[in-house]
Amino acid sequence: MDHLQPVPDGAPHAGAPETARLVELLKRSARGDHQAFASLYDAMSARAYGLALRVVRDPAQAEEVTQEAFLDVWRTASRYDDKRGSVVGWLLTIVHRKAVDRVRAAEATSRRDTSYHHDNVKVAHDxxxxxxxxxxxxxxxxxxxxxxxxxxxxxxxxxxxxxxxxxxxxxxxxxxxxxxxxxxxxxxxxxxxxxxxxxx
The missing domain is CATH 1.10.10.10 (Winged helix-like DNA-binding domain superfamily/Winged helix DNA-binding domain)
Incomplete structure (x- = not known):
């Protein structure tokens, strides 16, 4: 997931202590530290869920997307480079991509379910x-x-x-x-x- 990391623009970041803490938690998670990952989850899960809910608009689906995103974070934490962007941006980009994928999958299923009807009903030119x-x-x-x-x-x-x-x-x-x-x-x-x- 290296491509998900934003490129810095040299702007000063707010909340430096919290930023440093998230970076440290992610680096420790990359080394297999379950406690650090639990702390990272506690710090970011509410924002991750909020973003997922805005995209999928279903609480149960948003919970699943959030869990899938954090599973990806656990698996790919070692790829994160703090010189290329914030932990928050990197993690929420993963959440957003997962949520969009979930919406697209649901739309694809819906299209398959209605394909017979569309194939057999004459559609108006307009x-x-x-x-x-x-x-x-x-x-x-x-x-x-x-x-x-x-x-x-x-x-x-x-x-x-x-x-x-x-x-x-x-x-x-x-x-x-x-x-x-x-x-x-x-x-x-x-x-x-x-x-x-x-x-x-």
């Missing part, structure tokens, strides 16, 4: 055109997201896919609010340029 347009738009968004830097993409995913405010994003990524706002704003500008549209 509905077909609308679906095609939505598919094209989703593709443009995915393509535009690839144009962002890692830190911009991370901030935008939390703000727009996770539904968090700028202040909450700043807290999760262990950044000053102004830095978080700048990443989100710059990311939107790059997406606007890539897609040729204006964001409100």
């Amino acid at each position: 509905a077909t055109a609308e679906a095609a347009e939505a598919s094209l738009e989703a593709g443009r968004v995915r393509s535009a997201m690839k144009e962002l830097t890692a830190v911009q993409r991370e901030a935008l995913e939390l703000a727009y896919f996770g539904g968090y405010t700028h202040t909450e994003v700043a807290t999760m990524l262990d950044l000053p609010v102004g830095t978080a706002k700048t990443r989100i704003r710059d990311g939107l500008i790059r997406m606007r340029d890539a897609m040729g549209v204006a964001f409100q």
Whole structure:
């Protein structure tokens, strides 16, 4: 999961003692320290669950996503590099990816369950055109997201896919609010340029 780690931008981080504590807990977890991992879980599980719930919108599913994410953290803790980003950002990015995967899997199951109906019912021309347009738009968004830097993409995913405010994003990524706002704003500008549209 090395690719999930955000790239630093040189901004000063708030809450240095807590940041150092989380780094130490993760490093000890990487060495197989179960007590350290339990402490890391206690420190981060509420925020992880909150993010998962915002994405999957189901408490039971959010609990499963949180558990899966922490299992990944336990397995891949040795890959974390504190020079490349905060523990909070790294861990919540894992949670977000897991939650999005869960939503996509549920959507895929739903599509399979309804495929017979869709295959055997004549679809109105307007509905077909609308679906095609939505598919094209989703593709443009995915393509535009690839144009962002890692830190911009991370901030935008939390703000727009996770539904968090700028202040909450700043807290999760262990950044000053102004830095978080700048990443989100710059990311939107790059997406606007890539897609040729204006964001409100």
